[in-house]
Amino acid sequence: MYKELKPMLNAEELIKHLESKGVKFELTSIQDARKYLEENNNYFKLVSYRKNFSKYEQGNNKGKYINLDFKMLEDLSIIDMRLRKTMLSIVLDLEHYAKVKLLSEVEKNTKDGYSLVEKYIISLKNKNEYDFLENELNKNIKGTYCGDLVAKYKGEYPIWVFVEIISFGRFIKFYMFVANELQDKTMIDEAYLLKNVRELRNACAHNNCILNDLKAGTSNYKTNYRILNEIANIGISKETRNKRMSNSRIQQIITLLYLNKKITTSDGVLKHQTEKLRDLKSRIEHHIDYYSKNNLIQANFNFLNKIIDNWYNSSI
Numbered sequence: 001m002y003k004e005l006k007p008m009l010n011a012e013e014l015i016k017h018l019e020s021k022g023v024k025f026e027l028t029s030i031q032d033a034r035k036y037l038e039e040n041n042n043y044f045k046l047v048s049y050r051k052n053f054s055k056y057e058q059g060n061n062k063g064k065y066i067n068l069d070f071k072m073l074e075d076l077s078i079i080d081m082r083l084r085k086t087m088l089s090i091v092l093d094l095e096h097y098a099k100v101k102l103l104s105e106v107e108k109n110t111k112d113g114y115s116l117v118e119k120y121i122i123s124l125k126n127k128n129e130y131d132f133l134e135n136e137l138n139k140n141i142k143g144t145y146c147g148d149l150v151a152k153y154k155g156e157y158p159i160w161v162f163v164e165i166i167s168f169g170r171f172i173k174f175y176m177f178v179a180n181e182l183q184d185k186t187m188i189d190e191a192y193l194l195k196n197v198r199e200l201r202n203a204c205a206h207n208n209c210i211l212n213d214l215k216a217g218t219s220n221y222k223t224n225y226r227i228l229n230e231i232a233n234i235g236i237s238k239e240t241r242n243k244r245m246s247n248s249r250i251q252q253i254i255t256l257l258y259l260n261k262k263i264t265t266s267d268g269v270l271k272h273q274t275e276k277l278r279d280l281k282s283r284i285e286h287h288i289d290y291y292s293k294n295n296l297i298q299a300n301f302n303f304l305n306k307i308i309d310n311w312y313n314s315s316i
Contacts (some may be wrong), residue, residue, distance in 0.1 A: 011037040015070075018047070022056075022064025027071035027290065036074060048212035049076040052297050067293045075287050076297075079280075080211045086280045087253060088204035090260055090273055091197060095171070097264045098194065099163045102175055102187075106159060109182055113158040120177050133170065140165055169198060193224060193259045200252035210249050214300045219248040227258045234310040236303070244303045253304065257311055274312040281308045 009017065011034045019025070025033055037043055053068040106116060124130040141150040146165045153161050163171060172194045179187035203210060223245040231241045231254070245251050257277075264270055284301050291297040 009043075014043050018070065021050075022061060022066070022068065023050075023073075024069045027069045028074070033070045033074075045209055045212075046073050046077050048209050049073050049080075051213050052076070052211075052215075053294060069290070071287075072290050075290060076211055077209075079284055080209055082280050082283050083210055083253075084204040084207065086276050087200060087210075087256060089276060091201045091204070091256055093264055093269055093273065094197070094256065094260045095168060095201075097266070097269075098175065098190070099171070100265070101263055102163065102178055103160055105182060105184060105187065106178065113160060114156065116178055116181060117157045117159050117162045119181070120174055123177065133166075136167060136170060137165065168201060172198060189224070189226070190259065190263065193227075193255055196221065196252055196255045197259060200249075200256060210253075213249065214247055214296055216243050216246045219246050219251045221251075223251055224255070224258075227255060230258060230311075231307070234306065236306065240299075240303065244300060247300070250300060250303070254307060257307060261311060270312075277308045277312045281305050 014037055015025075015030055015033055028036075037046070050065060050068060050073065053072075054066045056062050056064055056066060106113075110116075121130060121133070124133055137150050137154075140146045141154075143150075149161055150165050157165070163174070166174065172191060175194060176188065176191035179191050200210075202208075228241055228245070231245075232238070245254065260273070261270075264273075281304075284305060288298070288301065291301070
C-alpha cells in the first residue's frame with residue numbers, strides 16, 4: 001500500500017506553495033525566483049535549508065516560517081555547494097597524506113611490506129569478514145584504474161599497493177589495524193577521527209546537502225578532547241564550543257580541518273587549502289546580514305569562520 005502521492009509542481013506552483021508557508025520574496029523578485037528554480041536548483045534540495053528557520057507557534061501565522069526569504073535559501077544552497085567542493089578537496093588531500101604517513105610509520109618499524117597486509121587478511125578470516133574485502137577487490141579487478149594492480153598482486157599484496165586498491169572505509173579500518181600492531185597511540189587516535197570524517201567525505205562526493213540542519217544536539221559522538229582544546233586555545237568559550245560541536249555536520253567539518261592540519265605535511269598543499277578556505281569564508285560573509293535575525297545560522301557561520309581564521313591563516 002502506497003502513501004498518498006504528491007503531484008509534481010512547476011515553478012509557479014512551487015512559489016505559491018512557499019508563499020503559503022510564509023516564505024517571503026522581498027530580497028529577490030518572484031520572477032527571479034521562478035527563473036532560479038527552473039534553471040539552477042533542485043527544489044527539494046533548496047527548501048531543505050528551511051529547517052534552519054523557526055516557525056510561528058501560535059496566532060494567525062501559526063506553522064509559517066519566521067524571517068525566511070527565498071533569497072536566503074538560494075544563498076545557503078550556494079554556500080553549501082562551495083563548502084562541499086572545498087571539504088572534498090581537503091579530505092582527498094588528507095586521504096593521500098594519511099597513506100603517506102601509514103607507509104612511513106611502517107617503514108620505520110619493518111622493511112617487510114607484506115606481513116602486515118597478510119596479518120590483516122588473516123584477522124578478517126578469523127572474524128568471518130574476509131568475504132567483504134574479497135568482494136571489494138573483485139569489483140576493482142574489472143576497473144580501469146586499479147584492475148591491473150589487483151590482478152598482478154592478487155593474494156600477495158604489498159602494503160604500498162594494498163592502500164591504493166581499497167576503499168576509504170577499508171583504509172580507515174586498516175589504518176586502525178596497523179596502529180594497534182605498532183602500538184602507536186597517535187595513529188589510533190587519528191583512526192577514530194578518520195571514521196568521523198568519512199561520512200562528510202561521502203556526503204560531499206555524492207553532493208548531499210551539508211548545511212540544511214545546523215541545530216545543536218544531533219551528533220552521536222562526543223568530540224575528541226584534543227579538538228576541543230584546540231578550539232579553546234583560540235578563545236572560544238566552553239559553552240559555545242560544546243553547543244556548536246554537538247551538531248554532527250559542524251563536528252565533522254571541524255574534525256576534518258583539525259586532522260588535516262595534523263597529517264598533511266606539504267606546505268604548498270596547506271597554502272592552497274588556506275586560499276580555498278578563505279575564499280569560502282568570504283562567500284559565507286557576503287550576505288551574512290540576511291541572517292541578522294537568525295541566531296542559529298549566524299552562530300554556526302561565525303564559529304566556522306573563526307576556526308578558519310585561526311587554524312588556516314595567510315602565514316601558512
